[in-house]
Amino acid sequence: MSFISLSPARRSAAPLFLYLFLMATIGVLSFPIRALFVTQVLGGSTFENGLSFALPSIIALFVLPLIGDFSDRMNERRIIITLGAVVLSISYALTSLATTAWFVLILVCIAMPFMSAANAQFFAWAQEREHQRFGDKATESGELRIGFIAGWVVGPAIAGVLLTYGLTYRNIFQLQAVGYLIMGAAIWMFARVVTNKPKEKSESFSWLRWRAVPRNLLFIALFVALVLSGDIVRLANLALFIDANISSDPVDLTIAFAATPIVEVPATAFCIYLAKRRTRKFVLGIGFVAAMLHFGLFPFVQTLEQVIALQALYALIPASALGVGISYAQRCAPDRMGFATSVVFSGQSAAILLGGSIATIGGLFLSIEMTYFVPLFLILLSGLIWWKLEEL
Numbered sequence: 001m002s003f004i005s006l007s008p009a010r011r012s013a014a015p016l017f018l019y020l021f022l023m024a025t026i027g028v029l030s031f032p033i034r035a036l037f038v039t040q041v042l043g044g045s046t047f048e049n050g051l052s053f054a055l056p057s058i059i060a061l062f063v064l065p066l067i068g069d070f071s072d073r074m075n076e077r078r079i080i081i082t083l084g085a086v087v088l089s090i091s092y093a094l095t096s097l098a099t100t101a102w103f104v105l106i107l108v109c110i111a112m113p114f115m116s117a118a119n120a121q122f123f124a125w126a127q128e129r130e131h132q133r134f135g136d137k138a139t140e141s142g143e144l145r146i147g148f149i150a151g152w153v154v155g156p157a158i159a160g161v162l163l164t165y166g167l168t169y170r171n172i173f174q175l176q177a178v179g180y181l182i183m184g185a186a187i188w189m190f191a192r193v194v195t196n197k198p199k200e201k202s203e204s205f206s207w208l209r210w211r212a213v214p215r216n217l218l219f220i221a222l223f224v225a226l227v228l229s230g231d232i233v234r235l236a237n238l239a240l241f242i243d244a245n246i247s248s249d250p251v252d253l254t255i256a257f258a259a260t261p262i263v264e265v266p267a268t269a270f271c272i273y274l275a276k277r278r279t280r281k282f283v284l285g286i287g288f289v290a291a292m293l294h295f296g297l298f299p300f301v302q303t304l305e306q307v308i309a310l311q312a313l314y315a316l317i318p319a320s321a322l323g324v325g326i327s328y329a330q331r332c333a334p335d336r337m338g339f340a341t342s343v344v345f346s347g348q349s350a351a352i353l354l355g356g357s358i359a360t361i362g363g364l365f366l367s368i369e370m371t372y373f374v375p376l377f378l379i380l381l382s383g384l385i386w387w388k389l390e391e392l
Helices: 008-028 031-041 046-071 078-095 101-137 141-164 169-189 207-212 215-227 231-245 250-277 280-300 304-314 316-321 325-332 337-365 375-388
Strands: none
Touching (some): 008 169, 031 046, 031 101, 031 141, 031 169, 046 101, 046 337, 078 101, 101 141, 101 325, 141 169, 141 325, 215 280, 215 316, 215 325, 215 337, 215 375, 231 337, 250 304, 280 304, 280 316, 280 325, 280 375
16 A cells, blocks of 8 residues: 555655654543542542543634634744643643642633634644645645654553553653653654645635634534544543443553554555545544444443443544545635635534543533433434535
8 A cells, every 4th residue: 555655755754643642642641540549539520530630622623723814824833832842741731730639620621712723723734744745645634643643652551561561651651751852842842844725815714704614614613623523521431431340550540441443554555545546525424333333332332341442433433534534624625725724623622622521521410321312312413413514
C-alpha cells in the first residue's frame, strides 16, 4: 500500500509522525486515571467527572473556528502550537497540586481548548508543508494521524507501568507538564517551508455568517460530532465500569484502554487504503455501523475479553470519522486549510460536549451500564447526515 512506501514524501513525513506520536503519548498518560483521580483522590462525584469533559468542549466548539480562521492569515502557525503546549504544561503542573475536583475542572476548561487548537493547527501546518513540497504525492492528514494514534497505544502502557512501579497520579501529571514544554520547543526544529497567502478581509469567519461555510464542511463536522458523541461516555465510564463489574487490577484497566488505539493504527491505515479504492463516504459509513454495534452491545459484557473485543471494534469509528474525515474537510476548503481543519476539530469538540453531557446526566440519573445506551440516538442521527454528504 502506498502509504507505507519509502518514497521521498513518506521519508519527509517521518519526523511529523514522530512529533505526533510523542505529543499523543504525553497527552494520553493521564487519560486512563483522570476519572479515578477526580473521584477517588479528590473525592469528586461522577457528576463532576462528567462536567470536566463537557464544559471545556463548549469553549472549544466556539473558539476553534475563530482560531483556525485567524491562523490562515498568520505567517507562522507554529506560534499557536507552541502557545497551546505551554498552557497545557502549566495546567498539568497545577493539576498535580490540586486538592479539589472543582480546581481541576477550572484547569481543564482553560487547557483543553488549547490542546484542540494546537492539534488542529499541526495537521493544517503539516498538510500545507507536505503539499508545497510534494503536491498530490504528499502524505495526507489521515495518514499522519497514524502517528498520533500510536501514541495512544504507548501512553496508557507507560502510565500503567509507572503506576505499578510506585509513581502516583500526581507524578503522572508532573511528567506531562515537563513533556509539553519539551514538545512546545521541539516544533521549531522543523525547517520552515509553509508560506500562507493572506486572505481577503471579507472572507473572515464570523458565527453570524456560519451559513457561508461550505455545505459539506458543515455536514462532515456535524457527522463527526454525532458519530463520536459516545466517545467521552466511553472514556469517562470505562474505568468505573471495569472497576465495578469486572476487575480492579490497574493492569486490566490499562489493557482495556490500550485495545482501541492498538487496533486503531491498522484500522486507520485500512480506512485510508479503502477510501482510495472506494469512496470517502463509504468509509465514513463504516464508522457509523461500528458505533451502533459498540454502544448497543457494551452494557451486556461480562468478561474482560468481551470488553477488549468491543474496544477493538470501537477503533473503526475514529479511524473512519477522523482518519478520513479530516482529509474530507480539508478538501472542502483547500485554500483555507487552518479553518477547515479547525471546523472538523470543532465537530470533535461538539462530540465531547455531547458525550460529556451524557456522562454528566448519566452520573446523576442512570447506572453506568444504562448510560452506554444514550449515544445510540445521536449515532442514528449521524446516519442521516452521512446520507447527505457528497463525495469529493
